[in-house]
Amino acid sequence: MNSAQFAWFTYLFQAGFFKQPGALLMWQTILQSLATPSAASSIPPAQSSLFTPFFAYESGSTYPTSYALQGITGGNSSGDYIITGTKNLANGGNPAAQGLVYQGPINAANTSQGNGSGTWTIMNVPNGINTINNPTVNSYTNTSIYGVNNLGSGLVNLVGSVSPANVTYDSAGFPASTLGFYYEGPITTTPDKNNFQVFQPKFSDGSLANYTFIHSVDGGLAAGGYDSFPTRPDIHAFIYNPTASDSNKQKDIILPGSDNALTKTAYGIWHNQGSSYTIAGGVGLQYDASRKKISAINPRALAPPIYWITIPLQAYLATTKPLITHLQALQKRLKPISRVFGITATAHTNCQPQFHQGPMAALGLQLLQQSPEIT
Known part of the structure; x- marks a missing residue:
């Protein structure tokens, strides 16, 4: 077991990961993804360029006071x-x-x-x-x-x-x-x-949400979240189907093992083929009312026929254990006829009002079949 595999094992063991159904199969996948490659099969470092800022001008050659690429x-x-x-x-x-x-x-x-x-x-x-x-x-x-x-x-x-x-x-x-x-x-x-x-969107009791964000779209479906902060701060992940009748456009996502989670989000969606989709998001386990923000988020990915895996990024970080980790988006499958995706993830090392964003990792992991519900 190399150092990366040991770090993951320690974190997962302490988090109670191995008590979950299918944990050993997931662990085998994580081991494979973290295996030390032989010299003959080593992958050359990725080449990248950074262009920043990259945005439209407001007037002349000046930028708007605030802007974002999404x-x-x-x-x-x-x-x-x-x-x-x-x-x-x-x-x-x-x-x-x-x-x-x-x-x-x-x-x-x-x-x-x-x-x-x-x-x-x-x-x-x-x-x-x-x-x-x-x-x-x-x-x-x-x-x-x-x-x-x-x-x-x-x-x-x-x-x-x-x-x-x-x-x-x-x-x-x-x-x-x-x-x-x-x-x-x-x-x-x-x-x-x-x-x-x-x-x-509507909550299960029929009341309307105050905040709605549709984040991602692919294959005719979209993924997003809704809440009514601060009275109902729990975020609900949902799938939006534009071709369904008005009463059936919203399908809430329920992740396995997250019944007590305060918030469930869906940030990225990718159409695999047919009726199969992969979705990236997160599960929030703690809400800090004094700071009005969610912390302790464990990232997950899923797809129907449903595939999901919990990916704790803490083991990849050399800094203090982050309070927030989150899957943000999906890239197309990294290998043809496989369920290996490129997943962009972010990690934050603290949750002060102005905080430093930690390392960002692109992870390709085999997603394993489970059975969450889309209701």
């Missing part, structure tokens, strides 16, 4: 990408947040629009769309684009969040309500309202 997929030509993001985040609505889409290569070039030699397009959810489950809401502000799926022929799926036009803001500039949206159509500054769906 989604990426392959473009329509070799070396091109479609990247989604948001400017004017948490700005109290003055000006309102706006969604952006970049099309082109990732490089160090600059144009009058911003970074990269491609094109930047502002895309916002238009008015005149009745919110599903709350049709009295039909005017919007604060578009934030999270996920993108390239459908080809000039069409994309976009998902994200938007606020009612009359939304109020807290002292930090965050809107007091968000809704989820789904879009299918071309990338344009004047999208057709008929290509959108705006959605507000």
